Amino acid sequence: MERLKSLVPDELKQRIATSMSNDLLSTSSSVISFFLHLEQFHLITEDLADPKMALCSKNKDAAMEFKQNGNRFFSNGNHSLALSYYSKALRVAPLEKKDDEKNKDLGSVLFVNRAAALYRVGLPMECIRDCDRALRRTPSYAKAWFWRGKANAALKDYGNACSDLKIAKLMEATSLGKKQVECELSIVLQKISEVPSLPLHNNDERLRKLDEKCEVELECVVTREKGRGMVSKGEVPPSTLVHMEEPYVAIISKNSRDSHCHYCFDELPADYVPCTSCSIPLYCSETCRGKAGGGMPRNREAEIASHESIPRELKKHFEDITLKGIIPENLNMFHEHDHECSGANWAAVLPSELVLAGRVIVKALGKRGDFLDTAESVEPLDLCHSYSELAPNVKLESHIYSIVLLRCLQSSCSFEIPINAVSVSRTIILLSQIRVNAMAVVRIKSSGEHLSFCGFDASSIEQVKVGQAIYARGSLFNHSCQPNIHIYFLSRNLYIRTTEQVAEGHPLELSYGPQIGQWTCKDRQKFLKEEYSFQCQCSGCSTVLLSDLALNSVHCVSRDCNGIVIETAQVSCERNKIKHHWGISSPESLEPYLQIENLNNLDREPSRVLPLGGGYCLKCRSFCDLHSSQAAIDEAWINFERLKDEATTIEPGESLIFNASKSFNFLKLKLHPFNKRIAEAEDILAKAFCRVGDYQSAQNHCCSSIMILEKLYSPKHIVIAYELLKLLSIKMASGNYTSSETADRLNNILRWYYGSHVDAVFPSYMGSLVKGTNGCS
Numbered sequence: 166m167e168r169l170k171s172l173v174p175d176e177l178k179q180r181i182a183t184s185m186s187n188d189l190l191s192t193s194s195s196v197i198s199f200f201l202h203l204e205q206f207h208l209i210t211e212d213l214a215d216p217k218m219a220l221c222s223k224n225k226d227a228a229m230e231f232k233q234n235g236n237r238f239f240s241n242g243n244h245s246l247a248l249s250y251y252s253k254a255l256r257v258a259p260l261e262k263k264d265d266e267k268n269k270d271l272g273s274v275l276f277v278n279r280a281a282a283l284y285r286v287g288l289p290m291e292c293i294r295d296c297d298r299a300l301r302r303t304p305s306y307a308k309a310w311f312w313r314g315k316a317n318a319a320l321k322d323y324g325n326a327c328s329d330l331k332i333a334k335l336m337e338a339t340s341l342g343k344k345q346v347e348c349e350l351s352i353v354l355q356k357i358s359e360v361p362s363l364p365l366h367n368n369d370e371r372l373r374k375l376d377e378k379c380e381v382e383l384e385c386v387v388t389r390e391k392g393r394g395m396v397s398k399g400e401v402p403p404s405t406l407v408h409m410e411e412p413y414v415a416i417i418s419k420n421s422r423d424s425h426c427h428y429c430f431d432e433l434p435a436d437y438v439p440c441t442s443c444s445i446p447l448y449c450s451e452t453c454r455g456k457a458g459g460g461m462p463r464n465r466e467a468e469i470a471s472h473e474s475i476p477r478e479l480k481k482h483f484e485d486i487t488l489k490g491i492i493p494e495n496l497n498m499f500h501e502h503d504h505e506c507s508g509a510n511w512a513a514v515l516p517s518e519l520v521l522a523g524r525v526i527v528k529a530l531g532k533r534g535d536f537l538d539t540a541e542s543v544e545p546l547d548l549c550h551s552y553s554e555l556a557p558n559v560k561l562e563s564h565i566y567s568i569v570l571l572r573c574l575q576s577s578c579s580f581e582i583p584i585n586a587v588s589v590s591r592t593i594i595l596l597s598q599i600r601v602n603a604m605a606v607v608r609i610k611s612s613g614e615h616l617s618f619c620g621f622d623a624s625s626i627e628q629v630k631v632g633q634a635i636y637a638r639g640s641l642f643n644h645s646c647q648p649n650i651h652i653y654f655l656s657r658n659l660y661i662r663t664t665e666q667v668a669e670g671h672p673l674e675l676s677y678g679p680q681i682g683q684w685t686c687k688d689r690q691k692f693l694k695e696e697y698s699f700q701c702q703c704s705g706c707s708t709v710l711l712s713d714l715a716l717n718s719v720h721c722v723s724r725d726c727n728g729i730v731i732e733t734a735q736v737s738c739e740r741n742k743i744k745h746h747w748g749i750s751s752p753e754s755l756e757p758y759l760q761i762e763n764l765n766n767l768d769r770e771p772s773r774v775l776p777l778g779g780g781y782c783l784k785c786r787s788f789c790d791l792h793s794s795q796a797a798i799d800e801a802w803i804n805f806e807r808l809k810d811e812a813t814t815i816e817p818g819e820s821l822i823f824n825a826s827k828s829f830n831f832l833k834l835k836l837h838p839f840n841k842r843i844a845e846a847e848d849i850l851a852k853a854f855c856r857v858g859d860y861q862s863a864q865n866h867c868c869s870s871i872m873i874l875e876k877l878y879s880p881k882h883i884v885i886a887y888e889l890l891k892l893l894s895i896k897m898a899s900g901n902y903t904s905s906e907t908a909d910r911l912n913n914i915l916r917w918y919y920g921s922h923v924d925a926v927f928p929s930y931m932g933s934l935v936k937g938t939n940g941c942s
């Protein structure tokens with residue numbers, strides 16, 4: 166891309182840099198005439214679009230090599246490595262079975278080999294699913310029936326195990342193989358005579374009960390400051406599900422490509438399935454693969470019917486398995502990966518936003534046919550954009566990316582894709598719509614393995630971005646740094662829930678990222694301007710709040726004054742709030758830290774409340790040299806960085822804890838008590854003390870950290886729940902299982918934010934932690 170950018174003449178660059186959305190037809194036309202006559206452009210786009218040059222097409226030789234490695238590790242008893250090689254082989258193996266393939270093909274062999282490895286590593290369910298895959302391709306595959314039988318026996322489902330093994334015996338051609346099956350069968354028959362067979366197990370453990378209904382009526386209203394936004398038609402209680410939606414289009418993040426399903430974004434199971442025609446997407450099941458359009462298994466009814474040799478009593482079992490899950494092709498459904506699946510490089514190489522734009526174009530063309538044809542054609546997605554406010558460099562990139570994308574789509578789409586001023590300018594607008602409206606699909610991840618062994622570590626929670634999606638109606642919710650709704654995702658679907666009581670007609674606003682308590686107002690506004698090109702007009706950015714003032718502040722130099730000292734840029738941000746909005750929240754809570762006497766007589770003059778520059782105490786106006794204070798604070802912080810690094814992996818040395826504790830006393834003298842760094846320092850110390858087994862000190866530091874965060878956020882904020890989880894793990898690590906108060910608080914916040922979906926969103930052990938602690942109280 167840099168190469169193409171550098172080729173654009175300066176005069177055109179300049180026009181694009183200063184262009185507004187109205188100018189796009191003209192700038193697009195110039196870009197097209199420039200690039201379509203440029204040999205380098207054609208070379209680059211051919212590289213991207215020609216399947217012969219692509220690295221992501223299927224490769225039988227590579228698959229055979231992976232398979233051999235898998236076989237080698239399997240024979241040596243290294244079954245997990247064998248499993249990983251069979252999976253690699255499946256990813257690159259050509260999986261489209263040809264009509265003339267009567268016998269088992271490479272795909273069937275790889276599925277059975279992987280099934281055997283799955284059985285050996287103790288995953289019988291996954292083993293059965295892989296056997297089924299092999300049997301749908303090759304119904305007479307004796308080994309697949311054999312491993313299926315063994316896995317069913319491991320699950321104590323002796324009835325099915327017996328049927329599987331009986332069919333395996335019928336299908337087995339070698340006498341040695343037959344003997345092996347007979348031996349297994351006799352064990353199962355013996356078991357059947359001893360214990361009753363368990364009822365059929367549910368093969369799909371990932372099925373979840375998600376039956377909560379969304380019954381709130383919302384409406385879209387327009388305001389001068391924020392454009393369209395969503396409000397509720399009636400009063401809504403906290404924790405109410407107000408919206409749920411499937412994405413218009415979605416795409417997996419590049420860093421999740423090997424770990425999460427490319428359709429539903431859930432974590433991949435050990436028996437994931439690859440795309441049938443290219444080597445990029447991986448899916449958790451055939452259902453997801455079918456929905457994404459990564460190749461459908463053929464209906465093999467005719468072939469199966471030809472198996473006359475199956476005795477009547479086994480026929481139903483045989484057909485149930487070999488025909489099971491064959492998804493009828495849904496012609497009305499948009500298969501978002503289909504047009505990328507020609508084995509070309511572009512979908513794997515271009516940025517995700519661009520590939521997402523390609524998916525919108527193909528879906529819109531499939532639905533309407535005229536999305537790119539005329540400037541008047543109706544938008545498939547009525548979304549706002551911010552092209553005119555983009556940085557010059559981003560505007561230029563959008564022009565180049567749009568023409569590259571259309572060129573790639575031309576070569577891999579069944580529709581006609583025109584490249585003209587209209588189509589390019591519409592694609593540029595689409596890219597800026599995606600920039601403003603795409604949501605990051607996230608999953609909650611914890612770094613610990615098992616709570617009772619790892620104690621504190623088990624509860625390090627983070628949100629991991631696994632995908633990006635466009636939700637047509639979800640995009641109409643505006644941002645607030647003090648949100649009253651909360652979003653989360655199950656599979657690829659968006660859910661929105663209130664986090665407080667919302668009055669009738671009041672805007673429902675979520676956070677696009679930054680929140681009060683996390684960053685100061687200045688930093689939040691900078692982020693929103695850079696990422697979303699808007700000046701935040703939310704209530705949190707128009708009101709003077711203790712959290713915004715204290716978050717990064719230092720203590721007044723006069724020890725008997727509680728006043729806050731902040732830097733110049735922050736002072737001017739807060740002064741602007743007073744000047745333009747005159748908002749001060751909860752004066753009583755601010756009074757100890759700020760000069761706000763005679764509040765009723767105040768006019769809109771900021772100097773009545775805040776000093777002109779930074780470094781002055783907001784309460785007594787004493788001056789503090791922020792520059793030298795900051796240098797001393799940064800130096801003291803080094804001890805925390807060291808302790809943090811060491812405490813994540815090993816037991817930290819005594820001297821590290823001693824030095825950090827000394828620095829901590831210094832930080833407490835210098836920083837304001839509600840400064841976020843103090844909370845972080847408390848957190849690092851808690852972790853370190855936990856590592857060395859001093860649970861009481863760990864607990865004290867953890868509690869102090871929670872108290873600061875409650876001031877900066879609010880006592881019911883989800884951030885507090887994550888801290889409570891840490892506190893609970895410390896208590897449990899110390900053998901205290903009677904912390905029902907902490908567990909109740911944690912449970913309440915989680916239910917507040919996730920309602921009935923709490924168990925689906927959080928790793929299951931967290932639920933059992935809460936229940937376990939409650940149970941022990």
Ligand SMILES: C[S@@+](CC[C@H](N)C(=O)[O-])C[C@H]1O[C@@H](n2cnc3c(N)ncnc32)[C@H](O)[C@@H]1O
Binds near residue numbers: 393548641700701703
């Ligand atoms: C995802 S859209 C929300 C819907 C949008 N208001 C509309 O009319 O389509 C994001 C855009 O809404 C506007 N917006 C959202 N929250 C805002 C806020 N707190 N202050 C100002 N503008 C806001 C900005 O123009 C932003 O780029």
